[in-house]
Amino acid sequence: MKLLAIFVLHKEDDRKVRILQSEFNLEGIGYFQQRIVRESLVFSARTVIERTALGTRRSVEAYQNVNGKKNENTSVRPDDLASVIVHASVSPDGLASVIASDSEYPQRVSHTLLSQVMNDFTNTYPFTTWVQMEEQTGKLASLSESLRIYQNPHKADPLMALQKDLDDTTDIVINTLVNLKWSW
Amino acid sequence: MSITNWSLISLLSSSIEQCKSIEFMPLTSTDEYKVYCCCEENIYLCLNILEIKPIVNLCYSFIFSKDYQQDNQLNISTRVLLCYITECLTSWNIRRRLLLSRIINIQEELQFLDILLNLKPKSEQLFRYRRWILKQEGIDKVSTNKELELCDRTAEKHFINYASWLHRRWIIQYLNVNIDEELERNRLWLENNLSDSSGYSFRAHLLSKKVLDENLIRNELNMNDNMLEFYYDRESLWIYRQTLIFLAMKFEMIDKKQLLNKELDSIKNIQENFFSNKYSRLLNTLLSSDGKQFRT
Numbered sequence: 067m068k069l070l071a072i073f074v075l076h077k078e079d080d081r082k083v084r085i086l087q088s089e090f091n092l093e094g095i096g097y098f099q100q101r102i103v104r105e106s107l108v109f110s111a112r113t114v115i116e117r118t119a120l121g122t123r124r125s126v127e128a129y130q131n132v133n134g135k136k137n138e139n140t141s142v143r144p145d146d147l148a149s150v151i152v153h154a155s156v157s158p159d160g161l162a163s164v165i166a167s168d169s170e171y172p173q174r175v176s177h178t179l180l181s182q183v184m185n186d187f188t189n190t191y192p193f194t195t196w197v198q199m200e201e202q203t204g205k206l207a208s209l210s211e212s213l214r215i216y217q218n219p220h221k222a223d224p225l226m227a228l229q230k231d232l233d234d235t236t237d238i239v240i241n242t243l244v245n246l247k248w249s250w
Numbered sequence: 251m252s253i254t255n256w257s258l259i260s261l262l263s264s265s266i267e268q269c270k271s272i273e274f275m276p277l278t279s280t281d282e283y284k285v286y287c288c289c290e291e292n293i294y295l296c297l298n299i300l301e302i303k304p305i306v307n308l309c310y311s312f313i314f315s316k317d318y319q320q321d322n323q324l325n326i327s328t329r330v331l332l333c334y335i336t337e338c339l340t341s342w343n344i345r346r347r348l349l350l351s352r353i354i355n356i357q358e359e360l361q362f363l364d365i366l367l368n369l370k371p372k373s374e375q376l377f378r379y380r381r382w383i384l385k386q387e388g389i390d391k392v393s394t395n396k397e398l399e400l401c402d403r404t405a406e407k408h409f410i411n412y413a414s415w416l417h418r419r420w421i422i423q424y425l426n427v428n429i430d431e432e433l434e435r436n437r438l439w440l441e442n443n444l445s446d447s448s449g450y451s452f453r454a455h456l457l458s459k460k461v462l463d464e465n466l467i468r469n470e471l472n473m474n475d476n477m478l479e480f481y482y483d484r485e486s487l488w489i490y491r492q493t494l495i496f497l498a499m500k501f502e503m504i505d506k507k508q509l510l511n512k513e514l515d516s517i518k519n520i521q522e523n524f525f526s527n528k529y530s531r532l533l534n535t536l537l538s539s540d541g542k543q544f545r546t
Contacts, residue, residue, distance in 0.1 A: 067442055094407075096273040096368075097294040170444055172480060220441060 067170035068094075070103075070150065072179075072213050073111045074187050074204055075162040076196060083115045083162075086187075086196060087204030089213050107150075111164040114154045121158040123180070125173055127151050128166075155180040161188065161196065175219040183212060255308050262287060262297075262305065263326040266333055267362075269295035272369050276300050297333065306334050313341065321353050329362070336366060336373040346382065356387060364400065371404035377417045389425065397421045398435070406443065415448045419455060429459055437473070444481055450490040457497065467498045478520055488525040492532065499536075510537045 074087045085108065092100045110128050118124055128150045151169050153176040156162040163183045165176045187196070190206050216222045251259075266272065270293040277285045277298040286305065288296045309331035312319065325348055328341040335341075348354045363380050370376065384392050398421065404414040422432060433456050440449050460466065474491050481487060495513065499506055510533050517526055517533075 067444070097271060097290065098273050098275045098288075098296045170442075218442070 067172075067219065068168055068217055069171065069176075069213055070166040070168070071107050071111075071164075072183060072209055073108075073164040074183060074206070074209070075111065075115050075164065076199065077115050077118075077120070077156055077160050077162050080116055083112050084199070084201050085112065086199050087202065087206055087209060089210045091213055091217070107166050110150075110152050110166065111154075114152050115156060115162045115164060118154050118156050118162070120156050120160065123153075123155040123177060125151055125153045125176075127169070153177060153180060155184070157184055159193065163187075172219055175216070175223045178223060179212060179216050183209065186212075251308065251312055258286065259305070259308060259312075259330055260326055262330045265289055265295050266329055266365075267358075269293050270365065271295065272297065272333060272365055274299040274369075302334055306331065309334075313344065321348060321351070324348065325353060333366065333369070336370045337375050339375060342375055342379050346379070349383070349386070356383060359383060367400065367404055368407070371407040372411050372413050374413050377413045381417065381420060384424070392425060394421070394425050394427060397425075398427075402439065405439075405446070405449070410446060410448045412448065415452050418452065422456075429456055432456055441477075444477070444484050445486050447486045447489065450486055450493070453490070454493045454497070462497065462501070464498075464501070464504065467494055470494050475516065482520050483523045483525065485525055488529055492529065495533075495536075507537065 069091060071088060071090045071092075073085055073089075076084045076086055078084070088108070088111075090104060090107070092103060095103055106128075110126075114124075114126050149169055150166055151171070151173075153165045153167065153173065154162065155164075155177065161184055163180045165180060167176055186208055187204070187206055191199070191204065196204075265287060269289065272295045275296050275298070277288055277296070277300065279285045279298070279301070284301060286298050286301050288298075290296075309327045312327045313324070313331065324344055328344050328348075331338060331341050332345075345354060345359070349356065349359060360380070360383065363376060363383075366376055367373070384397075398418070401414050401418040401421065405411045405418075408414070421427065422429075433453070436449065436453050436456065440446070440453070443449060457466065457470070471491070471494055474487060474494065477484075477487055478491075495509070498504055498509060514530060514533050514537075517530055520526055
């Protein structure tokens with residue numbers, strides 16, 4: 067199970083989403099395919115946040131082999147374990163974060179990490195600063211650290227050692243990218 | 251083959267030899283020139299997926315032609331062909347002959363196979379050829395760690411990779427690897443790749459190699475319990491639990507009814523889902539029929 071990327075974004079309204087910072091972990095994907103995978107992950111992150119309402123969370127399945135190839139000759143089953151899952155969370159004031167992982171990675175841990183990332187980002191860059199930020203100018207140092215540590219969810223997440231109950235996670239529904247609707 | 255065609259094949263062959271990674275991607279050709287491959291930083295090679303047909307046809311026509319072929323020419327053309335078509339048995343056999351006449355160096359060949367395995371992790375012929383080479387080398391020259399690492403890598407690249415796990419079973423048997431160490435390595439691997447049923451079936455195979463006793467099975471059931479707490483809806487975990495129960499039922503000493511009842515109780519703590527229901531139904535069937543319904 068692995069994490070492919072973490073993004074921090076700013077959602078102004080349903081048409082404008084800016085990516086403030088992004089970190090990738092694409093080892094194991096071929097050199098030439100990395101370019102393509104990177105672009106499609108950026109696209110999925112942007113699209114999912116565009117269509118997610120403020121103050122909600124969701125996990126979306128993107129039909130794409132983790133190695134960068136589209137599903138060519140495999141009959142696409144809904145639980146095809148080779149697809150990428152995009153976990154997204156938008157806070158009520160417009161800050162959003164997205165994690166792209168494979169389908170093995172436990173959903174709860176990724177949503178915990180999403181909240182943690184947003185908290186860290188707000189601590190480093192207060193509300194007034196990140197509203198004005200340009201694309202890709204965020205420099206939160208702990209982002210790449212978190213991406214690295216959370217590759218192994220058992221060690222990284224303290225809650226894995228306890229029973230699972232998260233109080234602020236409401237319904238996390240898995241949709242497909244195709245089924246995403248505009249949220250107004 | 252014409253001179254231009256031959257120089258194309260030689261060029262491809264030497265780039266394949268030189269590079270550490272090969273991929274297939276669509277590259278655009280123009281009317282003036284055709285792009286067959288692209289090489290970056292002298293180690294990353296990218297072959298044009300849109301120009302496979304002409305290259306493969308050239309290689310095939312050379313290898314299967316009735317004219318006399320020189321050994322080094324065969325070396326070059328089979329090397330190119332095998333990157334595109336890994337299952338061409340004739341080419342592999344040609345390379346076996348070349349290896350026996352020492353035209354091909356064993357270490358370089360193993361390197362070449364490494365690179366091809368990154369490209370096609372689930373190729374039966376590749377693994378078979380690799381096993382043949384290892385047998386030629388002799389046991390002391392084979393590096394166990396390297397082979398096991400290769401199996402790990404290919405098993406991760408392709409989900410439920412039969413060829414890779416078969417190779418691993420062969421390595422364990424051929425090189426007499428310590429079973430306990432392997433069980434531990436397998437446990438760590440399975441933690442990261444939960445849904446891989448081949449990994450679990452390999453684990454059951456390892457268990458069957460050891461002298462079975464109650465403690466062993468109980469440990470395995472406990473480990474499975476821990477995993478099920480968080481991943482209660484993964485089919486592979488439930489199927490492995492089923493395998494363990496069947497293994498346990500083989501024992502004469504064990505009290506079957508007690509074991510099955512204990513299992514039914516422990517399932518109640520796990521969140522109910524399709525697989526847990528199926529498993530309870532199985533346990534109930536076993537309880538009511540005294541285990542005679544299933545061949546153990």
